[in-house]
Amino acid sequence: MNAKDAADSLYQALLTEAQQWACDDTEDQEVLNAIDRAHTRHDKLALLQNSSLVPADLLSAITDALLTLDPATYSPDPAPTTLGPAMPDPELHRIRDASITVVDASSEDNTPSDVYEIQVHGISVVICRRAQWGPATNVPYVRIEDQNEGQGLLLVEVNNGGEHEHPRASPGESAA
Incomplete structure (x- = not known):
């Protein structure tokens, strides 16, 4: 698996984690909808970073890995x-x-x-x-x-x- 594919798999795991942490409240659902509508992976990641859908330590570690694996997509x-x-x-x-x-x-x-x-x-x-x-x-x-x-x-x-x-x-x- 190349670095870009590894980054894509890691991003998908992060998004799945965010969906599992999301509550049924309107705010979490609006964030998930905004992530779905965002045009680029960087924009989607930025929305996740500005939310409380994933614990901060986990999000920080995965973000660092994404930036290392595929900086062109996630920076x-x-x-x-x-x-x-x-x-x-x-x-x-x-x-x-x-x-x-x-x-x-x-x-x-x-x-x-x-x-x-x-x-x-x-x-x-x-x-x-x-x-x-x-x-x-x-x-x-x-x-x-x-x-x-x-x-x-x-x-x-x-x-x-x-x-x-x-x-x-x-x-x-x-x-x-």
Whole structure:
């Protein structure tokens, strides 16, 4: 059995374990439904990590094994880049429920700094510097993406300027 097949078998065992731990309550069933609807294995794993369906120690051990066996499938996507020379593999770090991916700086995609992506609680935050933005140089860049589904609210505060509401539209609606 190759590493990818071993990772697939291990993931299926993890999913079966989550289904067995799930209660009949609405919240657990919604998580299982969201996992079923997720497009990629990484997204499915992230939903499991943000749930309480599997004991944390077991989930952490299996996640580490999945990342070792098949990092292309189970690692978070690095920050988007333009086509060009291949970038070095991103570094992945796990801290409690969060994952941090670090991608080396690249002059080809206008990032003079390393790119950091933090994923936790269904939120993805990308932090880097842009070489040029209009007349300014070496500009801080932050992208926040709420990966949860359905209606909700994302509160964002910048430079102690107070929270700003960013509603998340339900499917079929556009955000205001």
